[in-house]
Amino acid sequence: MQSMKKIPFKIFITILIAGVIGILGEIILKYHMDKLLDNYEEIIYEHTVNRDYMNDIRVMLYEHQALVAHHVMAVEESQMKEYEQREEEISVKLTNTLSEFGKRMNTDEREQLYHKVYSNYYSYLNNARVAIALSEEGKDGAARYYLTGSMADFVEKVNSDLDNLDILSVNEMNEAKTRMEYYISISVLSQFICILGIAIATVVSVVYCYRIAKNLDRYKDNLEKEVEKKTKTIRENSERMISYQNSTIIGMANLIESRDGNTGEHVKRTSYYVELLAKEAKRRGLYSDILTDDYIELLVKATPLHDIGKIVVSDKILQKPGKLTPQEYEIIKLHAKEGGKVIQNVIGDIDENEYVAMASDVATYHHEKWDGSGYNEGLKGEEIPLCARIMALADVFDALVSKRVYKEAMPVDEAFKIIQESSGTHFDPKLAEVFLELRPDIEACFFENMQNVAQV
Numbered sequence: 001m002q003s004m005k006k007i008p009f010k011i012f013i014t015i016l017i018a019g020v021i022g023i024l025g026e027i028i029l030k031y032h033m034d035k036l037l038d039n040y041e042e043i044i045y046e047h048t049v050n051r052d053y054m055n056d057i058r059v060m061l062y063e064h065q066a067l068v069a070h071h072v073m074a075v076e077e078s079q080m081k082e083y084e085q086r087e088e089e090i091s092v093k094l095t096n097t098l099s100e101f102g103k104r105m106n107t108d109e110r111e112q113l114y115h116k117v118y119s120n121y122y123s124y125l126n127n128a129r130v131a132i133a134l135s136e137e138g139k140d141g142a143a144r145y146y147l148t149g150s151m152a153d154f155v156e157k158v159n160s161d162l163d164n165l166d167i168l169s170v171n172e173m174n175e176a177k178t179r180m181e182y183y184i185s186i187s188v189l190s191q192f193i194c195i196l197g198i199a200i201a202t203v204v205s206v207v208y209c210y211r212i213a214k215n216l217d218r219y220k221d222n223l224e225k226e227v228e229k230k231t232k233t234i235r236e237n238s239e240r241m242i243s244y245q246n247s248t249i250i251g252m253a254n255l256i257e258s259r260d261g262n263t264g265e266h267v268k269r270t271s272y273y274v275e276l277l278a279k280e281a282k283r284r285g286l287y288s289d290i291l292t293d294d295y296i297e298l299l300v301k302a303t304p305l306h307d308i309g310k311i312v313v314s315d316k317i318l319q320k321p322g323k324l325t326p327q328e329y330e331i332i333k334l335h336a337k338e339g340g341k342v343i344q345n346v347i348g349d350i351d352e353n354e355y356v357a358m359a360s361d362v363a364t365y366h367h368e369k370w371d372g373s374g375y376n377e378g379l380k381g382e383e384i385p386l387c388a389r390i391m392a393l394a395d396v397f398d399a400l401v402s403k404r405v406y407k408e409a410m411p412v413d414e415a416f417k418i419i420q421e422s423s424g425t426h427f428d429p430k431l432a433e434v435f436l437e438l439r440p441d442i443e444a445c446f447f448e449n450m451q452n453v454a455q456v
């Protein structure tokens, strides 16, 4: 996964570098193209101007040749003078034009061709002067010989040299054009390669990103499944641990109770009464800031441990059939105080702190009385934890109607009467009222339980 994460970054860098190289290449090519274009335009301009010069030279040369011919053919002296004067003017003009044209020769090759032009022109001019001189002397035959012979040859040579200069310019133009076409081809090719490279890199990047996204989804799914599996295992272990704890607690409570001569039914019944009373009190809105579903669940679970402190009381006292002496009663009373300590020592290290605190309160304070006459701290009213006040009602009622080694079972009517009479002295009056009103359910539970015990 780690190496795959780096791939899009590498591709991004590749695209960036390709883009930068492409842009730089384009800038360099454009610079060269601009230079070539300027050069090409300059060559075309030079060629055009040179052609104008060459046309002028050709025209003036033919005009000069015609004037010499007219001079040779002229009969009157005045005509000869006129042609001679015009010939001189045009030869000066032609010489000046050739000199200006010579200054435009910007390469060695051109300069060499120009010198040939000028040399042949100079030869032509000398022959023309000879022809004029012969004409003036009346030697028209010889003059015609120069006119149609050497003069015509040199004119032809001058024209041929000018043609060579023209061909040179055309060749230069073609070369410049070829170079430009070459650079244009390179530019188009480089643009194509650049675009193709970026396109390929983009496609590869998209494919890799897609693959990474798919791998991430798969990884996420696997992780979720793994977490779900672990959570399930933890929950199962936790539930198993709670089940073991509950079994241990119930076992300890039954063990304590068995020392008192009971069969474990007291634990079951008191748990039922506690649950019944707590739920009804909650339904009626009593102590709504304390009585929540979680609170009731913990209370029912803590109920079996209310007498766990009896572990410090000897069997001799617990199983004594007769009335206890004041000293023995004081020892019995110790079970409440010791119950809280035992709970803290035995189950104090489990994770459920609220449960430990509640079990400790139930064990420590279930013999406190509403009027403050109970033990072991003499708390009164709502100073007594609510869980212990609920426990007290269930515990006392069940103790009254149950047979013990030291007493017979009290009739249910009488037990309810005692509960009623003890409301506000022993018991929380609000809870006692609810308990009394729950009599049908409590009796049903009690008689069904007695029946089961009898059958056993």
Ligand SMILES: [Fe+2]
Pocket (backbone or CB within 6 Å): 306, 307, 335, 366, 367
């Ligand atoms: Fe007790």
